[in-house]
Amino acid sequence: MVKTSDDFWKGYTLESWRTFVQHDFGNPSREMFYKFLKEYIFFGEHSGSSFCEIGFGGAYDFKTCFKELDDRGDIRYFGIDRTEEFVEYAKTDFPGYNWEQGGFETLGERTFDITYARHILQHAAPEVYQDWIRAMLGATNEMAVIVWHPKPSVEHFHYDGGWNCTYDKKTVDNLIRSLGFSIEEIPAGDEDTFYIMRIQ
DSSP, X not given: OOOOSGGGGTTOOHHHXXXXXXXXXXXXXXXXXXXXXHHHHHXXXXXXXXXXXXXXXXXXXXXXXXXXXXXXXXXXXXXXXXXXXXXXXXXXXXXXXXXXXXXXXXXXXXXXXXXXXXXXXXXXXXXXXXXXXXXHHHTEEEEEEEEESSOOBSSOOBOOSSSSOBOBHHHHHHHHHHTTEEEEEEEEXXXXXXXXXXXX
């Protein structure tokens, strides 16, 4: 069985879910992406784009940014997470929005204008991380954004059982480009890195 970080997310109550990864709430990569997305929507004439967040976790980004954009019709939000309790809690606190249990492997043949995964890919095992990237880009019509933590590295490969894994940069970049996407790499704070991938 392929290891993932599933065991880390077990045992959350609704109340503890509401403060999920609270230590990360001030991370600059969040505000950077909110600003980037709003500019992309407003100035790029992409209003109404379908937007899929893969691994929404505590729905913090939804509550802070994506909900407002969905309510105004700027995006059509779809939230996917592999943890059943998180989906239930999101439906409890934010009823009427699109919440679904699943992950990269359940995207199937559906497509979205924008796909987004923040601090997710580092939890993928070596056996599946390339498949997850393929699935994400295969479900993307226009643009995909990965926020890496840590970023792919040319110096080392590291797998620690499903937590903070580092993958080979050359392998990752070649895979993305082979799928017909360009890569814009943007540092975000001390530890995060954006990959903004646009279909060519």
